[in-house]
Amino acid sequence: MTAARIHLEGNAAKWYQAYKQNHTFKNWSHFCSVVEEEFGSDDFRSALNDLLELRQQGQVEEYTTQFQSLQYQVNMHNSQYDDIFYTTQYMRGLKDELRGTVEAQMPTTVLKASIIAKIQQGVLERAKAKQTKHHYQQRTYQPLRQDIKPHPQAPSLWRDRQLRDYRKANGLCYSCGEKYVPGHLEVCTKRNRPQVNALVLNDLDRELSDEVLNDLAVEDVL
Secondary structure, eight states: OOOHTTTTTTTHHHHHHHHHHHOOOOHHHHHHHHHHHSSHHHHHHHHHHHHHOOOOOOOOHHHHHHHHHHHHHHHHOOOOHHHHHHHHHHHHTSSSHHHHHHTTTTSSSSHHHHHHHHHHHHHHHHHHHHHHHHSOOOOOOOOOOOOOOOOOOOOOOOHHHHHHHHHHHBBOTTTTTHHHHHHHHHHHHHOOSSSSOOOOOOOOOOOHHHHHHHHHHHHOOO
16 A cells, blocks of 8 residues: 555545545555545446447457457456456447357357457458459440541642643643533533543543542632
């Protein structure tokens, strides 16, 4: 009691001096009970209530740490509770998905129960991850096959320009290259046909279509 009295500080030291004026400590056990009643009576009740109401919210490791902390606090005030009591309370606080497996193994200590709970937690997490991966696995997307036609290369207009200028200077028809006279449009065979398949023998025999002439006109304006 003398060694313990030296470490009393603050209100505890003042309380000790006031208590000695009207009371006498019979022995060490009496001293401990009086100090606990004065300063720690509510700690035991609060720790025990928290232990009974504790439920797993997160991982098994977090729940085990919280449970053991309360278990040690209860043991500080009352060491009469055995391992069966604590193990039963520990299993009762586990999540439903873990409790059945742990109870089936009939553990006798909190340590054994926590080990089984962590193993079962790992099994469930792996199964859940596998199921999620299978469910959300993206199917291989195969786009519709489309025949991509190459864009026709832009014609080189410089040859057409030379041909146009030549026929214009000599008064020839842009389409067939014959002498352009009044009424020639009605008899021009190449101009009247919507499609012409001809063998080009030389540059002067090529046909200048309306589209080509329009492109040349646009370039001249630019």
